[in-house]
Amino acid sequence: MIILDGKKTSNDIKNEITEIVQEMKANGEKVPHLAAVIVGNDGASLTYVGSKVRACERVGFESTMVRLPNTTSETELLKEIKQLNDNPEIDGFIVQLPLPKQIDTQKVLMAVDPDKDVDGFHPTNFGRMALDMSTFIPATPFGILELLDRYGVETQGKHTVVIGRSHIVGRPMSILMGRKGFPGNSTVTLTHSHTKNITQITSQADIIITALGVPGFLKAEMVKDDVVIIDVGITRVPDESRERGYYITGDVDFEHVSKKASYITPVPGGVGPMTIAMLLKNTLLARERHRAAAK
Numbered sequence: 001m002i003i004l005d006g007k008k009t010s011n012d013i014k015n016e017i018t019e020i021v022q023e024m025k026a027n028g029e030k031v032p033h034l035a036a037v038i039v040g041n042d043g044a045s046l047t048y049v050g051s052k053v054r055a056c057e058r059v060g061f062e063s064t065m066v067r068l069p070n071t072t073s074e075t076e077l078l079k080e081i082k083q084l085n086d087n088p089e090i091d092g093f094i095v096q097l098p099l100p101k102q103i104d105t106q107k108v109l110m111a112v113d114p115d116k117d118v119d120g121f122h123p124t125n126f127g128r129m130a131l132d133m134s135t136f137i138p139a140t141p142f143g144i145l146e147l148l149d150r151y152g153v154e155t156q157g158k159h160t161v162v163i164g165r166s167h168i169v170g171r172p173m174s175i176l177m178g179r180k181g182f183p184g185n186s187t188v189t190l191t192h193s194h195t196k197n198i199t200q201i202t203s204q205a206d207i208i209i210t211a212l213g214v215p216g217f218l219k220a221e222m223v224k225d226d227v228v229i230i231d232v233g234i235t236r237v238p239d240e241s242r243e244r245g246y247y248i249t250g251d252v253d254f255e256h257v258s259k260k261a262s263y264i265t266p267v268p269g270g271v272g273p274m275t276i277a278m279l280l281k282n283t284l285l286a287r288e289r290h291r292a293a294a295k
């Protein structure tokens with residue numbers, strides 16, 4: 001069994017990006033600039049955005065954090081987004097989800113300029129992805145592709161089962177694994193909470209990607225020998241015995257499933273760190289596109 005080490009791989013990617021940024025600086029070029037908008041004081045969201053900003057510093061990018069109060073109206077947020085769209089200094093930006101209930105998330109995501117949409121959530125970019133065109137692939141699915149690629153995990157002709165159909169992970173993952181090319185050329189089954197006899201489906205899978213957010217959902221008796229397991233789930237389980245008051249776990253019963261798997265991602269240290277690395281990669285791509293467009 002081989003661990004797909006997202007921590008190490010994401011560090012490798014960050015080192016590669018750092019080198020490119022140093023070269024940009026040496027040539028007197030503008031370095032990539034990522035902005036992150038956060039509305040409210042949600043603890044987990046602040047942690048995620050903080051990690052993204054720190055990752056920018058680590059590779060030499062410029063970064064801007066836009067913090068807005070929980071009471072921000074939809075109109076005020078849309079105005080902020082317009083300013084980021086119009087600001088030539090900003091190459092890409094993200095709006096941290098979830099947003100407070102007075103704001104229509106879909107409307108906000110639609111307002112982001114697709115050329116700066118480094119999260120890849122805009123319908124234009126999602127459509128381009130589905131049509132195999134060059135685009136910003138959402139960071140978590142992009143990170144999974146990169147892990148499969150760097151570890152040389154065969155996907156062609158394999159049966160991939162995706163559990164969960166969210167717009168940010170499960171749905172794009174099902175499209176990407178089925179598209180022509182590598183990683184891809186897989187036969188994909190997309191499952192969700194209405195899927196019947198899910199064990200019958202997972203036990204035939206060569207590759208299983210879990211993105212449902214139910215700790216320990218995938219058990220050893222649900223998988224066949226030599227299966228490849230990608231666990232996207234991140235759940236904070238309350239635990240008084242720990243200093244932080246919780247521990248992080250995935251959707252897979254790692255202890256038992258790992259004994260049958262050929263490759264498996266741990267939680268934490270698997271898909272999670274890859275997500276930030278790929279956000280940086282998308283921001284670099286945005287800078288390169290803007291530079292090419294300015295010529």
Ligand code: NAP
Nearest residue numbers: 140164165166169192193211212213232233234271272275
């Ligand atoms: P989500 O919006 O929370 O939706 C969950 C999906 O799982 C839905 O499609 C739901 O089906 C399906 N589901 C729920 N219970 C199920 C069951 N018993 N059997 C089969 N399917 C079931 O999904 P998400 O935003 O992708 O998040 C999923 C997990 O990934 C969470 O733990 C989240 O924290 C984590 N995550 C991690 C990263 C990362 O960087 N590693 C990034 C994003 C998310 P229905 O559609 O029928 O409701």
